[in-house]
Amino acid sequence: MFIPKQRPWQSPEADVTPKGLYLNRRKIIASGGALALTGLSACEAQSDQDSAASMPTGSRPASGELAHRTTDYQVADPLTPYPAVTGYNNFYEFGIGKDDPARYASALTTDPWSIEVEGHAARTGRFALEDVVDFSNLEERIYRLRCVEAWSMVIPWIGVSLASVLASFEPTSDARYVQFVTDLDRDEMRGTRFPVLNWPYVEGLRMDEAMNELAFLAVGLYGEVLPNQNGAPIRLVVPWKYGYKSIKSIVKIRFVSEEPETSWNRSAPHEYGFYSNVNPNRAHPRWSQRSERVIGGNVFARRDTEMFNGYSEQVAHMYAGMDLIENH
């Protein structure tokens, strides 16, 4: 394994001001200003500050902080820096360059946003995003992201478990798979004017995969509202699968009985299978998947790719007895 050397120009982790601390500092400065103006007691200023910090239940902020709780979903490796997470993206709807999404995704209107639910479920129809995700009950999960292009990141997502959202639609026993569809707007998504893929982007999971504890719907990262280039306002995160399974800017959820079409599988079936589980033993026909480039740290850093991206304990049982080379 490659152990990154601490370069003289890299500030050690301990030197970086934790986000909570600097935000707190802003609040103190702001409340100090209020104090000077109104002459309130420090005690009252304190309570003022508390009420400003607590979010009204269920409301969706357009940007900035998202109230959330932390969880045990942690990764030993350091987080990928925010500029890399939000500046190096595959979101072909905004262009094929890695910096295209950061440049052009701001054109996407994410408010209002609704999700259409179809197929084998008791509750179907069109739902406002605020009715699908409880914004007063968000959690943070730090997951590895492994792109099929053999690079990886570690990202602190904010969101809700996919299982809780899907269960709220009361899928029936005929719902054996779930398909997701990305928004398609030729005006706002300039990349869709060219058929890199057959738009709109579609992805899918087997129902047990979708209900797995790790499957997650993210509405934020690094404690803030999801930037558009990362799939705002809501995206899937399935950390044991290659990144392209984690579909962005979801507008439709379909409960189906047959294995649904997925975009990359349709584009190149021998390269991208339905399952797309991270698997170092199954090379992509055009490159090895044994190891991955770590984005955002030492430029030469590589790490060995792990089976199921290191999440075997949580997901391996779902594929017991399956040939994962055949069913790639």
Added chain:
Amino acid sequence: MARNPLLRTVSRHFLKPLTFWLLALPGLWLGWQWAMLLNGQAHGLGFNPIETTHRFLGDTAIRVLLISLAVTPVRDLTKWGPIMMVRRRIGLAAFWYALLHILAYLGLDLFIEAGTVTGALAGLWRDVTDRIYITLGMSAFVLLIPLAITSFNRMQRWLGARRWQGLHRIVYPLAILAVLHHGFMVKGFQLAPWIHGAILAALLAYRLVGIKARKTPHPSASKS
């Protein structure tokens, strides 16, 4: 055109050095960006500098190769003869960029992954045999080697003009392999390899039309 005295002066004194520096520019830029990166300063290589390096060197090699193939048509259309003085140097620059492209792939991918030189070479062989776009790209590079070796005046004289020209006609299949290498590498349906392919097709078509148009067999059109 050559009757223009200014152009004649430029051709005689500046064309070769100017071409040299223009061809060196992409390499100098890349080296400068890596120097900045290794010094911890802001650089233009993005968040995946190794990937950027591979793409940049590969694109530059193909584009310089296409420019070298465009020299003769430009001469024919503009009647600006002196441009022929820099054709070989442009072709040779394509070789240097292709070589850097392969060294970067060997060093920054295969060596870092394997940890040893023999491991890297084993990885290279595995890639050449297993991965079609690397098979294509490596074939293109292997075909480029004899052209680079015979690019010196002495080699040209030793081979004789006719044999030299015959040998250097390899550049056409080689360019096709290079563009296919690019096309088989990208994900989804992307435009860039098709643009390179269209330019190459136009340049090849120009040659074929030229050969047919000549009533009397021209030395360059004879069998080699």
